[in-house]
Amino acid sequence: MTALPVPGVSVSAVEAGIRYADRSDLVALIFDEGTTAAAVFTRNAFCAAPVIVAREHLLECGLMPRLLLINTGNANAGTGDPGMLVARRCCEEAAVALGLNVNEVLPFSTGVIGEDLPADRIINALPKLFAGRSPDLWEQAARGIMTTDTRPKLGSRQFVVDGTAYVLTGIAKGAGMLRPDMATMLSFLATDAAIAPELLDTLLRRAVETSFHRITVDGDTSTNDAALLAATGVSGKQLCDDPDSELAQVFAVALESLCLELAQGLVRDGEGASKFVEIQVSGGGDEAECLDVAFTIAHSPLVKTALFAGDPNWGRVLAAIGRAGLADLDVTGVRIFINDLIIAENGARAINYVEADVAELMRGEDLRLGIELGRGDALVSVWTSDFSYDYVRINAEYRS
Numbered sequence: 404m405t406a407l408p409v410p411g412v413s414v415s416a417v418e419a420g421i422r423y424a425d426r427s428d429l430v431a432l433i434f435d436e437g438t439t440a441a442a443v444f445t446r447n448a449f450c451a452a453p454v455i456v457a458r459e460h461l462l463e464c465g466l467m468p469r470l471l472l473i474n475t476g477n478a479n480a481g482t483g484d485p486g487m488l489v490a491r492r493c494c495e496e497a498a499v500a501l502g503l504n505v506n507e508v509l510p511f512s513t514g515v516i517g518e519d520l521p522a523d524r525i526i527n528a529l530p531k532l533f534a535g536r537s538p539d540l541w542e543q544a545a546r547g548i549m550t551t552d553t554r555p556k557l558g559s560r561q562f563v564v565d566g567t568a569y570v571l572t573g574i575a576k577g578a579g580m581l582r583p584d585m586a587t588m589l590s591f592l593a594t595d596a597a598i599a600p601e602l603l604d605t606l607l608r609r610a611v612e613t614s615f616h617r618i619t620v621d622g623d624t625s626t627n628d629a630a631l632l633a634a635t636g637v638s639g640k641q642l643c644d645d646p647d648s649e650l651a652q653v654f655a656v657a658l659e660s661l662c663l664e665l666a667q668g669l670v671r672d673g674e675g676a677s678k679f680v681e682i683q684v685s686g687g688g689d690e691a692e693c694l695d696v697a698f699t700i701a702h703s704p705l706v707k708t709a710l711f712a713g714d715p716n717w718g719r720v721l722a723a724i725g726r727a728g729l730a731d732l733d734v735t736g737v738r739i740f741i742n743d744l745i746i747a748e749n750g751a752r753a754i755n756y757v758e759a760d761v762a763e764l765m766r767g768e769d770l771r772l773g774i775e776l777g778r779g780d781a782l783v784s785v786w787t788s789d790f791s792y793d794y795v796r797i798n799a800e801y802r803s
Contacts, residue, residue, distance in 0.1 A: 409635065421525065431532050440603065474514075478627050552576050556672070568638070593635065598642070614659065678711065687776050741771070
């Protein structure tokens with residue numbers, strides 16, 4: 404798994420000893436002057452101190468940040484006023500070290516909620532962090548933001564517009580407390596194209612809606628979720644602010660593709676996950692009701708444990724559809740598939756249903772659960788994982 408350097412971005416990752424031993428837990432993404440940015444943050448009302456500060460600083464710097472300072476192991480959430488002071492102090496010390504305005508520094512944290520963030524460990528590690536920066540350390544950064552993740556998530560896209568070559572690179576973390584409603588998830592993406600922040604915001608929100616907003620491991624939304632997209636403009640000829648321009652349209656395709664790859668990577672690395680499951684709901688009256696059905700299924704512990712067991716207990720899926728809240732649902736028009744094999748229709752088991760055939764399909768690691776509602780033309784997909792014994796163990800031992 405590799406990622407391409409982005410002109411105008413340098414990256415670093417070091418061990419600060421915040422919570423973990425013998426692994427990187429402090430990451431910096433440093434942008435050239437003139438970089439524009441857009442971000443989306445958690446919708447959780449108990450948002451963490453770094454989320455509050457990052458939102459403030461992003462607006463104060465005119466959507467032109469210079470440094471992302473990211474720590475793992477400690478979320479600095481549920482820490483009240485002391486947590487706010489720590490987040491601000493870390494930004495101030497980092498700004499001094501790099502000669503920046505403090506509002507050009509955006510803090511991000513992930514890890515255990517409700518514990519004090521050891522600011523001195525972060526501040527003491529800043530000289531080493533900034534001295535080790537390089538354009539080529541994206542994989543180290545992807546590892547440095549992991550918590551219960553078992554592997555880094557990163558990727559790149561290259562695209563050419565009007566004879567100019569551009570690159571887009573991104574990293575993400577998240578494995579549990581994962582239903583981004585913006586999971587515990589963080590994602591950072593950067594391109595060397597020159598794109599106005601208003602257009603970046605539009606493109607990022609569109610990409611997030613069909614990627615990070617369509618995944619779930621356990622239905623929990625974290626206090627710290629964030630996704631940020633930066634555009635350094637180093638390779639741009641002029642600032643792009645037209646959504647109908649060729650650059651905007653080509654970049655949007657690359658961005659949506661990379662965000663989906665990263666989002667699906669989070670699900671594949673879900674805590675204790677042994678299955679990667681696409682839940683595709685078609686025939687809805689609109690996307691909203693398709694999403695209601697898809698997420699009701701994806702969040703059902705009974706469905707998720709059946710998936711883990713490879714148990715073709717389609718009745719659990721049927722029950723989830725029935726409680727998704729669709730008005731006037733004609734159950735006789737609903738059809739359920741595993742991959743391309745129909746298992747239920749007309750409100751009952753399919754005529755040609757053979758449990759052994761379905762059980763064989765469910766032994767696979769990648770599954771598609773298809774639901775046809777028969778009441779419209781809307782179609783959505785949501786991606787999720789199963790619930791295993793390891794999911795319980797990992798979360799039971801998380802603070803041990």
